[in-house]
Amino acid sequence: xxxxxxxxxxxxxxxxxxxxxxxxxxxxxxxxxxxxxxxxxxxxxxxxxxxxxxxxxxxxxxxxxxxxxxxxxxxxxxxxxxxxxxxxxxxxxxxxxxxxxxxxxxxxxxxxxxxxxxxxxxxxxxxxxxxxxxxxxxxxxxxxxxxxxxxxxxxxxxxxxxxxxxxxxxxxxxxxxxxxxxxxxxxxxxxxxxxxxxxxxxxxxxxxxxxxxxxxxxxxxxxxxxxxxxxxxxxxxxxxxxxxxxxxxxxxxxxxxxxxxxxxxxxxxxxxxxxxxxxxxxxxxxxxxxxxxxxxxxxxxxxxxxxxxxxxxxxxxxxxxxxxxxxxxxxxxxxxxxxxxxxxxxxxxxxxxxxxxxxxxxxxxxxxxxxxxxxxxxxxxxxxxxxxxxxxxxxxxxxxxxxxxxxxxxxxxxxxxxxxxxxxxxxxxxxxxxxxxxxxxxxxxxxxxxxxxxxxxxxxxxxxxxxxxxxxxxxxxxxxxxxxxxxxxxxxxxxxxxxxxxxxxxxxxxxxxxxxxxxxxxxxxxxxxxxxxxxxxxxxx
DNA sequence: CTAGGGTTAG
Numbered sequence: 001x002x003x004x005x006x007x008x009x010x011x012x013x014x015x016x017x018x019x020x021x022x023x024x025x026x027x028x029x030x031x032x033x034x035x036x037x038x039x040x041x042x043x044x045x046x047x048x049x050x051x052x053x054x055x056x057x058x059x060x061x062x063x064x065x066x067x068x069x070x071x072x073x074x075x076x077x078x079x080x081x082x083x084x085x086x087x088x089x090x091x092x093x094x095x096x097x098x099x100x101x102x103x104x105x106x107x108x109x110x111x112x113x114x115x116x117x118x119x120x121x122x123x124x125x126x127x128x129x130x131x132x133x134x135x136x137x138x139x140x141x142x143x144x145x146x147x148x149x150x151x152x153x154x155x156x157x158x159x160x161x162x163x164x165x166x167x168x169x170x171x172x173x174x175x176x177x178x179x180x181x182x183x184x185x186x187x188x189x190x191x192x193x194x195x196x197x198x199x200x201x202x203x204x205x206x207x208x209x210x211x212x213x214x215x216x217x218x219x220x221x222x223x224x225x226x227x228x229x230x231x232x233x234x235x236x237x238x239x240x241x242x243x244x245x246x247x248x249x250x251x252x253x254x255x256x257x258x259x260x261x262x263x264x265x266x267x268x269x270x271x272x273x274x275x276x277x278x279x280x281x282x283x284x285x286x287x288x289x290x291x292x293x294x295x296x297x298x299x300x301x302x303x304x305x306x307x308x309x310x311x312x313x314x315x316x317x318x319x320x321x322x323x324x325x326x327x328x329x330x331x332x333x334x335x336x337x338x339x340x341x342x343x344x345x346x347x348x349x350x351x352x353x354x355x356x357x358x359x360x361x362x363x364x365x366x367x368x369x370x371x372x373x374x375x376x377x378x379x380x381x382x383x384x385x386x387x388x389x390x391x392x393x394x395x396x397x398x399x400x401x402x403x404x405x406x407x408x409x410x411x412x413x414x415x416x417x418x419x420x421x422x423x424x425x426x427x428x429x430x431x432x433x434x435x436x437x438x439x440x441x442x443x444x445x446x447x448x449x450x451x452x453x454x455x456x457x458x459x460x461x462x463x464x465x466x467x468x469x470x471x472x473x474x475x476x477x478x479x480x481x482x483x484x485x486x487x488x489x490x491x492x493x494x495x496x497x498x499x500x501x502x503x504x505x506x507x508x509x510x511x512x513x514x515x516x517x518x519x520x521x522x523x524x525x526x527x528x529x530x531x532x533x534x535x536x537x538x539x540x541x
Numbered sequence: 542c543t544a545g546g547g548t549t550a551g
Contacts, residue, residue: 055542086542121543152544187545221546253547280548287549318549349550383551390551419551 047079055087063091067100074107082113089126098130117143121150128157148182155188159195167192168201181208183215190222194229202226216243221251228258237267253281260288265297277304279313286319294528295327311339318346325354345378353387361395364388368404382414389423393430401427418449422458429462437462438471453483460492464499472496487518 050073057066070088073080085108092101105123108114114123120143127136140146140154151174158167171189174181186209193202205226209219220243227236236258240251252275259268268285282305289298302320310316317340324333337343337351348371355364368388371380380388385408392401405424408414416424421444428436441459445451456479463472476493483489490509497505513519 051542083542090542118543123543125543149544154544156544182544184545191546215545218546225546250547255547257547283548315549320549322550344549346550353550386551
């Protein structure tokens with residue numbers, strides 16, 4: 001029977017099979033015998049077979065069934081071992097529910113299955129992937145014997161939480177403890193260098209990569225990504241060209257994305273011409289076009305996407321629609337939006353934002369209503385609310401903004417972020433409701449949200465508009481305390497003092513700017529329409 | 542049976 005089930009695991013295992021298995025397990029536990037002629041099965045054999053069953057469920061991407069199976073095993077007080085737990089932890093990771101992981105952790109402690117290095121490493125991995133950084137670090141600290149894998153898990157833990165400085169700290173600690181580095185370590189090291197824009201450190205890691213001489217496709221991809229992030233596209237190209245032999249899609253994608261982000265369109269198109277461009281390459285390339293407000297390059301990407309038949313890929317369409325929106329082409333964005341068969345939360349949010357950022361707040365609010373009417377098929381998230389709120393702010397839609405801020409918490413159970421409060425304060429300030437502004441601020445503080453620079457900016461703007469001198473000075477003081485060297489903030493504070501007629505302060509701040517060597521950044525509203533000086537001819541896909 | 546590279550919204 002078990003053999004039979006194992007066979008099914010590899011072919012057509014689904015929930016029905018799992019409940020079937022659970023039935024068999026319960027039967028076995030009650031009668032200590034299997035229903036069929038599988039009489040000689042010992043308990044250990046049984047455990048190892050359930051383990052491989054759970055493991056293959058996880059491998060097949062069915063963590064729910066894996067969890068149900070595990071849960072019924074525990075309920076039946078069946079024996080499990082450390083191997084069972086590592087598989088189940090992976091299931092928890094896939095489900096992204098840390099409470100389940102914590103439950104498993106507790107059971108591991110109870111059965112003593114948590115002591116080994118492998119077990120602890122999978123705990124570190126689970127906690128970090130479920131977003132509990134503190135727990136992950138705690139488990140790592142408790143670890144007696146730490147191998148490279150354990151250190152690497154900790155490293156990716158910090159990288160996942162976007163803490164590259166801490167990641168470099170881990171690398172240094174590995175050096176101190178004389179841990180032998182693996183190719184995984186170098187990969188993470190390159191990621192840290194990329195986000196820290198640490199060119200020199202990255203070059204040193206490049207040297208280590210060459211010495212290691214293994215897994216060159218993965219490490220070359222990481223190198224390309226690193227060099228592109230620090231603006232050295234030529235080095236990225238060198239890495240790409242010097243790798244002989246087989247290159248995979250990810251490597252091409254990384255290079256295309258790197259070239260476009262650095263406005264090296266000619267090279268990007270040439271690389272895309274080497275292989276049939278895939279949807280991911282085009283998606284990341286489009287982000288570069290949006291970042292550079294390059295409508296010309298974006299349109300080229302669009303035509304490639306159409307020719308390759310990628311018009312049903314939601315992610316790609318989202319990137320296209322966003323590119324058009326950022327370049328001010330709202331109607332193009334709209335027709336793209338209308339054509340997306342399976343709109344996700346990002347499609348809706350991008351389109352709402354497209355209206356909002358182009359001064360069409362009324363349409364943004366209407367689209368948000370339409371989204372909500374769709375019967376909860378796609379739920380708005382905190383970014384959606386931010387887009388609606390900022391649209392209301394830009395178009396002076398006070399009542400709509402208030403309604404939206406209420407909905408956020410009351411209908412959708414979301415906690416407003418500082419950014420939401422900043423938009424809300426902005427809306428109230430523009431409407432002349434200065435007392436409402438400060439009530440919102442106090443509510444925020446009461447909720448335990450610490451004011452960010454963005455909050456002080458919003459408060460300061462509201463005070464400037466409403467001539468709230470005293471509290472405005474307070475906001476100004478806090479803002480400069482938090483960000484003393486940002487010229488745009490100093491200009492903002494200086495504008496506030498100008499608005500209330502304190503010219504002495506204005507002069508003071510001007511000299512502060514001078515002594516700190518800060519200059520007012522110039523605004524820019526150019527978009528590239530014609531693609532002058534670009535290599536349009538190289539697009540021969 | 543634990544760790545790694547490219548992928549859309551603020």
